[in-house]
Amino acid sequence: MAQEYRVLLEYADKINPESASDYIKVGGYKGLEKARSMNPKDLTEEVKKSGLRGRGGAGFNAGMKWSFVPQYPETKYVVCNLDEGEPGTYKDRIICQKNAQALLEGMAICGYAIGSNQGYIYCRGEYPFVVELLKNAIGNAKESGALGEFNIEVRMGAGAYVCGEETALIESIEGHRGEPRFKPPFPGVEGLWRMPTVVNNVETFACLPFILTKGAEWFAGIGAKSYPGTKVLTLTGDIENATYFEVPTDYLLRDVIYELGGGVKGGKKLKAVQVGGTSGAFIPPQNLDTPIDFDSMGAIGAALGSGAVFVMDETRDIVDIVNRIAKFFEHESCGQCTPCREGTFHCKEIMEKINNGRGSLKDIENLKVLTRVMVKASLCGLGQAAPIPITSTLTHFEYEYLRKLM
Amino acid sequence: MDIKLTIDGKEVVVPQGTMLIDACRQAGADIPTFCYDPDLKLAGSCRMCVVQPKGWRNLVASCVTPAQNGMVIETDSPDVIESRKVVLELMLSRHKLTCHTCEKDGECNLQDYCYRYGVTESRFDGKVHNLFKDDSNPFIERDYDKCIMCTRCVRACDEITGARAINIMDRGHHAKISTAFDGELVDSPCVFCGQCIMVCPVGALTSKIAAGKGKAAQNDKVLTTCTYCGTGCTLELNVKNDKIVGVTSNRDPELSPVNRGALCVKGRFGWDFVNSPERLTTPLIKENGEFREASWDEALGLAAEKIKGIKEQYGPDSLSMFSSARITNEENYLAQKLMRAAIGSNNVDHCARL
Structure with a gap:
């Protein structure tokens, strides 16, 4: 029978997440120690070899991402994306609440690999208690000396979903409107305050200590080959x-x-x-x-x-659910690019029309054209992904739409 | 280093770092744009300039995507055309369609591209937001029901003028251009230079002074130099039936080398005196308490004679010269020269020194 396999959460509720000494007792900060005994290049290679891919959603190879960071600028940043705004997602909060020190250790490992002494954790505005927890955890880790020279600051978001997009997140840390930047340049080359920056998700960082202590081969051997761990x-x-x-x-x-x-x-x-x-x-x-x-x-x-x-x-009304999702995206679009700014609005309008029994086949046709353009032409991932609930339900549950038409 | 790419079947060689839009234009492709402005920082947000790189999942905005060696680009694939059409329809769905009375009629990007792509109406029922801003200032009309949110005005205000009077307010579909706290321009750092009007690709920002006097597209354009100060900005007079009905600016650095299109409030809006009946058009000489018209020769001769007379009777230091910033440095040089060398006094001053 299929079972859970706990790595990041092995000591959940058994250790105090704020306490570095608790974490050290169960083998914590050994990964950072090992990382610091290695050449930064070899460390990046090791992470590459583990096959660790971003846990935030884009699935980009973490070691590869780090390898794009140029060596020469003195100032570089490690940024942790804890803007967990995706409805229904709370795994980053859980990781922080159960094993915050692993996140801090992971960030310090990344910092060593790219040559950065400054980390930022961008925490979702709806998680003020996690901000408290992290601040205590950072204070505790600094006091214990485990982080060494590496500093971590917590920054709080203000509730915008789009700030989970890495460049909008960077803009927000800088104090600007939360709007994505166009890429390239990617953050690895020009990120926070225009300096090379690695942005990874909480879960990605939290995997690193275990990859270092147990080895890249061990990690690469867990789960699916192309997306191990x-x-x-x-x-x-x-x-x-x-x-x-x-x-x-x-x-x-x-x-x-x-x-x-x-x-x-x-x-x-x-x-x-x-x-x-x-x-x-x-x-x-x-x-x-x-x-x-x-x-x-x-x-x-x-x-x-x-x-x-x-x-x-089986009793759920798909069209009604998608209508609510469309409202969500209409609310969360930053308003920068035309396909998303106007597209999310019209998706909501059309979905509402269909859901209220006032829609026609023409509306479904228009919805298909509109979502196709949003996916292809939007500036960032928000506009490109916002139509997916609509397109996927039009593919698999079209009958639910058709029975609501006029 | 040069890189080679293929655009619409044509091979193009461009220097590394060239954006796709320039490479495409070099290949002869006419790329439509709204937010792109070569004088401003890139935005990449209107998504009108999208092109299709072969083998890429999505379209890219050519204004912000650097050309890469070996790229194969299509600028008019069905996906590109569909995308541009939908972007236009989305803009139209919230645009106040009053082209017949719009000052921009005839030189409006939205109009031109809708014509080009045959977009007669939008498939998406929208509503105009009622964002018209009843702003009491005498210069700039702010009709945001025509705004397409390209943000060129915001960038021009920041990057050309440095006033930072306007920015984006609210988010998503409700985003709009506004001053701080959505107030009037007069309560903002706005200096009424009208650079926002210059860069607006549609009729959202227009001149109140020129309103109703003639659509810019139908006026004759005459280049001249502004006389308000010694900077020497190039003005583009809008002339209709031999009357000045407006001032716009020309951004061609060859034609407008000093200001490259940028003007101040006086140059852009302070021209209505030209047709005033109270304007002096000839020198006047006062005789027996009454002014009479005179020729330049006569007037200058009289002035020279009087100056000479004063100098002879009271000495050169009884005269002084007060010069003006409205003339050029060279003219100011000549003015002090006249005072020192011809009249023989050091009593020279200038309004800019006060």
Whole structure:
């Protein structure tokens, strides 16, 4: 039977996440020690070799990302993306609340690899208690001497979803409007205050100590080959066990729902599951036997994203749910580029029309054209991903739309 | 280092670091733009200039994407055309379509591109936001119901003038251009230079002074030099039926080498005196308490004679010269020369010294 495999969360609730000494007792900061005994180049190679890919949603090879950082500028930054704004996602909060020191250690490891002594954690505005926790954890780690020269500052967001996009996050730390920058230049070359910056997700950083202590081969051997390691998933919606789990990445979606999740609430049938947060695709029951790793999810037109698993039972109204999602994106678009600024608004308008029984086939046609252009022409990931709930439900649940038309 | 790429089947060689838009234009492709302005920082946000690099998942905005060696670019693939059309439709859906009375009619990018792509109406029912700003200032009309959010005005205000009077307020579909706290321009750092009008690609920002006197596209344009100060900015007079009906500026560095299009409030808006009946058009000489018209020769001769007379009777230091910033450095030089060498006094001063 499929089981959880806890690496990041092995000592959850057994250690005080704020305490460096608690963490050190269970083997903490050994990874940083090992990293600092290595040549920074070899360290980056080691991380590359582990196959660790970004856990925030884009799935980019972490070591590869670091290798783009030029050596010559003296000032460089390590930024941790804790702007966990994707609805249904709370794994970064869990990692902080259970094992905050692993995040700090991971950031220091990255800092050593790229030659940076300054880290920032950008924390979602709705998590003030996590800010407190992290500040205490940083103070404690600095006091213990475990971080050495590496400093970490916590910055708080103000509630904008788009600030989870790395360049908007950087703009926000700099004190500007949370609007994504166009790329290139990528943050690795020109990021925070125009200096080379590595932005990684909480979970990505938290994997690093374990990769260093247990070895890149060990990590590369867990789960799916192309996206190795474990993944913390958060289950929400019509599911018996609406909680978090850490699983190897070759874990099947079916097992997430029926083994760990305990099945659909009340023994009802499953209608759809949305993986990766609100911008994720709706997956129909026939695709449940797919491993949750990045590429396997991509192959069925979905995305692992942040690892949120939102379960909908047979009684749920897909069009109504997508309508609510469209409202969310209309609210969260930053307003910079035309396809997203106007597109998210019109997606919401059309979805509302259909949901209220005033839509026609023409509206569905317009929705298809509009979402196609948003995906292809938007400036950042928000506008490119916002239409996915619409397009995926039009593919798998078109009948739900058709029965609501005039 | 030069790089080679293929655009619409044509091979193009450009220096490394060239943006795709310039490479495409070099290949003869006409790339439509709204937010792109070569005099301003890049925004990459209107998404009108998208092109299709072969093998890439998405379209790219050519204004912010550097050309890469070996790229194969299509500037008019079906995806590109569809995307541009939808962007235009999205803009139209919130645009107040009053082209018949719009000052920009005839030189409006939105109009031109809709014509080019055959976009007669939008498939997306929108509503005009009622963002018209009833701003009491006498110079700049702010009709944001025509605004397409290209942010060129914001960047021009910051980067050319340095006033930073306007920026973006609110987010998403509700984003709009505003001063701090959405007030009037007069309560902002605005200096009414009108650079925002100059860069606006549509009719959202227009001159109140020129309103209703003639659409810019239909006026004759005459280049001249501003007489308000010694800087010597190039003005572009808008002339209709031999009357000045407006001032715009020309950004061509060859034609407008001093100011490259930038003007101040006086140059751009202070021209309505030209047609005033109270304007002096000839020298006047006062005789027996009454002014009479005179020729320049007569007037200058009289002035010279009087100056000579004063100098003879009271000495050169009884005269002084007060010069003006409205004339050039060279003319100011000549003025002091006249005073020192011809009249023989050091009593020279200038308004800019006060």
